[in-house]
Amino acid sequence: MILYLHGFTSGPQSQKSQALGARMRERGMGDSFLAPQLPAAPKDAISLAEHLIAHRPVTTVVGSSLGGYYATWLAEKFDLKAVLVNPAVVAHLSLQKYVGPQRWLYTGESFEFTMEHVEQLCAIAIPVLAKPERFWLLVEEGDETLDYRDAVRRYAGATQTVLPGGDHSFTRWNDYLDAIIDYST
Numbered sequence: 001m002i003l004y005l006h007g008f009t010s011g012p013q014s015q016k017s018q019a020l021g022a023r024m025r026e027r028g029m030g031d032s033f034l035a036p037q038l039p040a041a042p043k044d045a046i047s048l049a050e051h052l053i054a055h056r057p058v059t060t061v062v063g064s065s066l067g068g069y070y071a072t073w074l075a076e077k078f079d080l081k082a083v084l085v086n087p088a089v090v091a092h093l094s095l096q097k098y099v100g101p102q103r104w105l106y107t108g109e110s111f112e113f114t115m116e117h118v119e120q121l122c123a124i125a126i127p128v129l130a131k132p133e134r135f136w137l138l139v140e141e142g143d144e145t146l147d148y149r150d151a152v153r154r155y156a157g158a159t160q161t162v163l164p165g166g167d168h169s170f171t172r173w174n175d176y177l178d179a180i181i182d183y184s185t
Contacts (some may be wrong), residue, residue: 001032001056002062002181003035003056004016004067005063005066006037006066007064007066007152008065010064011103011105015173016085016169016173017035019174020033024181031064032088033051034043034058036052038145040113041120042117042121046124050077053080059080060081060082061075062085063083063087064086065083065145065168066088069089072135075134076126079134080134081136082136086170087147087151090106093112099114099115100116101113132155132158133158135158136159137158139151139162140162140164140166140167140172141162141165141166142165143166
């Protein structure tokens, strides 16, 4: 079972989530895909993911951007595989500039991102990966939001797919759907 975790201000309605869920349904695996709307508070997002992992047979966490940061923590805690897509490497630092009013991309609902949320991100930072081989890193060098080289260094020892061009959305996502599903089973 795959648990997909979206990025900051995104949601399960994102192109990546929708495409992965659709491909899993096409392959007769629709019941093996979870993509929740994560709460704004990191501690609540982690709590929701932990609840899902505790009650469903999750084998792999797929995380995009901030979802990749969460996926790292969850994979380490629960000994799961993880696919990280242009992940936030030091979310507690990179997201500080977004403290203040925010809006969910797909619902339009407003929320406040606070310094308390930044502190919650800091609390789940993983200083050293116990088993880097459990991770598959997918990055595009053209990511305009996060420096892909930080992720390449952070996930040394992991399987890495580093592609030229692209952007933070990971433009070649659809090319990797079957490989992600196969990796997860």
